[in-house]
Amino acid sequence: MRNIDLCIFATGFCAGSLLTAGEDHTDYIDGPFENATQVTAACLDCHEEEANAFMTTAHWTWKREQVVNGKLMDYGKEMAMNNYCSSTITNRVHCSECHAGYGWEDETFDFTDQTRVDCLICHDTTGTYHKDGDNSGWPTEHVKLLYVAQNVGKPVRQNCNSCHALGGSANNAKHGDISLVLDYPDRSIDVHMDAGGLDFNCQDCHETENHQISGGNLATTLDGHNLISCEQCHDSDPHGEFLLNTHTARIACQTCHIPVFAKEDATQMHWDWSQAGLDEPPAEVDGKEKRYRKPIGFEIWKKDVQPSYAWFNGKAGVYLVGDKIDPEEVTKMAYPLGDINDPTAKIHPFKIHTGKQVYDVVNKYFITNHIYGEDGFWTTFDWDRSIRIGMEANGMDYSGEYGFAPTEMYWRIDHMVSPKEEALTCLDCHGDQGRMDWEALGYPGNPMLRISKAD
Amino acid sequence: MKLRMIGLLGLALTAGATLALGAEGGNARKGKYLYKNSCKECHSEGSEGGELTPMSKTMKQWDRYFEKKADEHPGETFGEISEKDMKDIIQFLYDHAKDSPSPETCG
Numbered sequence: 291m292r293n294i295d296l297c298i299f300a301t302g303f304c305a306g307s308l309l310t311a312g313e314d315h316t317d318y319i320d321g322p323f324e325n326a327t328q329v330t331a332a333c334l335d336c337h338e339e340e341a342n343a344f345m346t347t348a349h350w351t352w353k354r355e356q357v358v359n360g361k362l363m364d365y366g367k368e369m370a371m372n373n374y375c376s377s378t379i380t381n382r383v384h385c386s387e388c389h390a391g392y393g394w395e396d397e398t399f400d401f402t403d404q405t406r407v408d409c410l411i412c413h414d415t416t417g418t419y420h421k422d423g424d425n426s427g428w429p430t431e432h433v434k435l436l437y438v439a440q441n442v443g444k445p446v447r448q449n450c451n452s453c454h455a456l457g458g459s460a461n462n463a464k465h466g467d468i469s470l471v472l473d474y475p476d477r478s479i480d481v482h483m484d485a486g487g488l489d490f491n492c493q494d495c496h497e498t499e500n501h502q503i504s505g506g507n508l509a510t511t512l513d514g515h516n517l518i519s520c521e522q523c524h525d526s527d528p529h530g531e532f533l534l535n536t537h538t539a540r541i542a543c544q545t546c547h548i549p550v551f552a553k554e555d556a557t558q559m560h561w562d563w564s565q566a567g568l569d570e571p572p573a574e575v576d577g578k579e580k581r582y583r584k585p586i587g588f589e590i591w592k593k594d595v596q597p598s599y600a601w602f603n604g605k606a607g608v609y610l611v612g613d614k615i616d617p618e619e620v621t622k623m624a625y626p627l628g629d630i631n632d633p634t635a636k637i638h639p640f641k642i643h644t645g646k647q648v649y650d651v652v653n654k655y656f657i658t659n660h661i662y663g664e665d666g667f668w669t670t671f672d673w674d675r676s677i678r679i680g681m682e683a684n685g686m687d688y689s690g691e692y693g694f695a696p697t698e699m700y701w702r703i704d705h706m707v708s709p710k711e712e713a714l715t716c717l718d719c720h721g722d723q724g725r726m727d728w729e730a731l732g733y734p735g736n737p738m739l740r741i742s743k744a745d
Numbered sequence: 746m747k748l749r750m751i752g753l754l755g756l757a758l759t760a761g762a763t764l765a766l767g768a769e770g771g772n773a774r775k776g777k778y779l780y781k782n783s784c785k786e787c788h789s790e791g792s793e794g795g796e797l798t799p800m801s802k803t804m805k806q807w808d809r810y811f812e813k814k815a816d817e818h819p820g821e822t823f824g825e826i827s828e829k830d831m832k833d834i835i836q837f838l839y840d841h842a843k844d845s846p847s848p849e850t851c852g
Contacts, residue, residue: 416772417771417774418769418770418771432769437770470774473777474774474775474778
């Protein structure tokens with residue numbers, strides 16, 4: 291383990307970097323705690339500044355002022371629409387499971403109340419803290435708050451994974467390149483996070499200051515704000531081979547160095563809501579790649595997936611609640627911006643998650659469905675009823691006629707960097723069976739063939 | 746950071762020795778990793794200890810094994826593993842036992 295030392299405090303101050311594994315807080319915290327806000331109150335005795343800083347971050351606000359599809363607005367998980375449970379708006383009790391706070395169940399939540407900050411989800415070092423209770427982000431009952439609070443420390447991968455690997459309500463449902471396998475991966479899974487080797491924590495790349503964690507998800511960081519890159523450590527001429535270095539201007543490092551994602555843990559590739567609520571699973575379901583759950587519908591899960599490739603300049607576009615759709619066409623819920631003529635864009639790997647989502651046939655927009663709770667779809671399996679509740683809560687008109695339209699959502703692939711022996715080589719892209727769709731990327735054909743013909 | 750205390754701080758994680766065996770206090774996700782590294786070589790199909798996964802026993806059986814029978818385990822392995830790591834391994838086995846809410850083989 292790195293950064294572990296026995297240190298004698300001479301002045302009562304010890305540099306944070308020594309404390310990666312967690313400073314014993316037993317002497318500072320004695321409880322007893324009846325609920326989690328009392329733990330936060332104890333943390334605040336020494337860490338009020340940290341709470342204030344945290345409360346300005348997207349982990350707390352779930353939104354940030356940014357340019358969205360050309361317009362400046364507040365945007366984030368609070369009002370976004372995705373290709374999974376669609377929207378958080380009427381499903382807070384469920385979605386707030388991953389809010390780093392306690393009790394955001396409806397619009398009355400007080401975002402200025404410091405005691406509602408959940409310090410433990412990121413700073414637990416015992417691995418015993420859980421928020422999986424479908425109860426607005428309160429920890430589950432069996433959590434021993436005193437034990438956890440006395441053993442806080444700097445986050446390790448397992449902390450971040452508790453939400454980032456489990457979004458979409460199952461391991462690796464969303465990202466594809468972030469799953470529980472990253473808790474303790476070996477080198478074949480990720481060369482940097484290799485638990486028996488470099489053992490990077492998330493914040494080794496996602497540099498953090500004042501609780502502001504750098505980096506961002508494609509679907510919520512649309513303006514490219516605070517993004518990170520491999521060049522923080524590696525320069526742009528990293529290869530011993532000149533020809534490879536000529537690629538770095540237009541090809542992201544990830545493209546060659548992450549040849550597959552969803553290593554070890556499968557990821558959800560397709561979610562068809564139109565079949566949700568059936569008592570019998572559709573015939574094609576095999577329980578492995580093709581799965582069925584009544585509340586969810588039909589799903590496809592895959593392991594060791596070859597990425598899709600697209601130009602990406604760090605910015606993204608999204609479907610916004612209320613945007614009109616053409617139900618015959620695939621609507622992109624979140625997608626990268628950039629093209630071959632954009633000098634700031636590079637070819638980048640993506641997971642493309644496809645689906646079918648419920649929409650209003652007359653108004654021609656997607657529906658923010660009410661899924662969770664006694665009157666939600668997951669309980670009643672009644673589309674019309676849950677739609678009405680969801681649309682009313684969101685202040686939107688519902689015609690009374692619903693249907694299902696095809697969608698897709700892009701996810702950046704940045705993790706699960708393979709050992710260099712497994713990186714793509716020339717023919718993986720430029721061979722007859724190469725994995726690039728050159729025409730779709732804007733080339734007249736395989737650029738390598740052009741050069742050899744010119745010769 | 747405004748830390749008020751002055752003193753000598755060991756950085757070892759508190760072992761939580763007061764917590765009961767098996768059922769609680771261990772880090773199951775770390776336990777999965779430790780199990781793979783320390784146990785699987787002898788406990789895969791066809792190897793000397795026989796295949797063993799969390800689903801090989803019920804929660805109660807896991808508790809009983811580690812309370813009563815662990816001393817009989819052949820070889821040095823159990824003696825070489827720290828108390829804290831063992832606790833994490835037990836938590837992994839227990840949390841994913843045959844009759845647990847989330848049974849699991851060791852993938």
